[in-house]
Amino acid sequence: MRKNxxxxxxxxxxxxxxxxxxxxxxxxxxxFPLLLENLLRGGTALFVFISGYFxxxxxxxxxxxxxxxxxxxxxxxxxxxxxxxVGLFFLCLRWFFLEHQSLDxxxxxxxxxxxxxxxxxxxxxxxxxxxxxxxxxVFLWFIRCSQQMRWTLFxxxxxxxxxxxxxxxxxxxIHSVVYFMPFYLIGILxxxxxxxxxxxxxxxxxxxxxxxxxxxxxxxxxVQHIGNYHKAPxxxxxxxxxxxxxxxxxxxxxxxxDWLSKRSRIPWLVxxxxxxxxxxxxxxxxxxxxxxVATVLRYRxxxxxxxxxxxxSAAIFTFLMVGSIITARFIKKRLGNxxxxxxxx
Numbered sequence: 335m336r337k338n339x340x341x342x343x344x345x346x347x348x349x350x351x352x353x354x355x356x357x358x359x360x361x362x363x364x365x366f367p368l369l370l371e372n373l374l375r376g377g378t379a380l381f382v383f384i385s386g387y388f389x390x391x392x393x394x395x396x397x398x399x400x401x402x403x404x405x406x407x408x409x410x411x412x413x414x415x416x417x418x419x420v421g422l423f424f425l426c427l428r429w430f431f432l433e434h435q436s437l438d439x440x441x442x443x444x445x446x447x448x449x450x451x452x453x454x455x456x457x458x459x460x461x462x463x464x465x466x467x468x469x470x471x472v473f474l475w476f477i478r479c480s481q482q483m484r485w486t487l488f489x490x491x492x493x494x495x496x497x498x499x500x501x502x503x504x505x506x507x508i509h510s511v512v513y514f515m516p517f518y519l520i521g522i523l524x525x526x527x528x529x530x531x532x533x534x535x536x537x538x539x540x541x542x543x544x545x546x547x548x549x550x551x552x553x554x555x556x557v558q559h560i561g562n563y564h565k566a567p568x569x570x571x572x573x574x575x576x577x578x579x580x581x582x583x584x585x586x587x588x589x590x591x592d593w594l595s596k597r598s599r600i601p602w603l604v605x606x607x608x609x610x611x612x613x614x615x616x617x618x619x620x621x622x623x624x625x626x627v628a629t630v631l632r633y634r635x636x637x638x639x640x641x642x643x644x645x646x647s648a649a650i651f652t653f654l655m656v657g658s659i660i661t662a663r664f665i666k667k668r669l670g671n672x673x674x675x676x677x678x679x
Contacts, residue, residue: 340595347607352377358651364637379580386521413678418453454618458504499563546582611678612662620657
């Protein structure tokens, strides 16, 4: 089996682009096109799908739980802690110098921020994915189930996620594990049952297109819900159309990347994929910088124009991506292989 398929390299690159795009949206609900925003939000699902695929493809055959967790602590948890410390330092500077918080209030702000389990908002993903890694024996059991049982469990997990929605503020990582489990499971299934995926690929693709369009239209024009769905775990608040859309998108993005990989090698997309975790860790710092500068200048784009909203969002995306890539390259050049402990690359 090929361990480093080019299509999944491309998918990692596209996944991080989706994530940064989702965090670059300006004038949400006040000018930015709702359908486009709903498409761009929730790109994390692509990363979870990829993680599930490689859990089976690379780690399952000779799985060593201790070695696996040690690797994840070094390459995922350590960079998270380092970048979080940097982010907290800059937040403290903002709270003290811009918001003029007293020492007592500043310490309280630190406490409430740390209590969430992450400092920079996009980094809620790290406690969640570390919990997924901790539960690896559950996924080993899933892999060893019969084929019928695996697909039944996958469908049931989808039903649960559609009714569960994401946790409020993405704070409850166990809630996140249950919600995102179908993305991890379908990644495993794509690897383990590759013959089924190949045989019925056209059917899966057709269904994915239908569900993508239906869920986007339903969420954007009928329900008129912006972005991801969040709620308490035991409340009912309808169907999570974003989940259905992102599950469909996983299939379609992988199909596109597979098609692309058979035609050309795209160096910039490969490099983006290789430094995807570094971009993920670093880009919230540049988002913080942008918001701080905007606060100092007291500037805000007036609502109402979708053209200016898209252009301004594109400028923010460029700022976040270019800033993150330049920073990652600089740190990599300075620290060499040690940089992986600090930025995940």
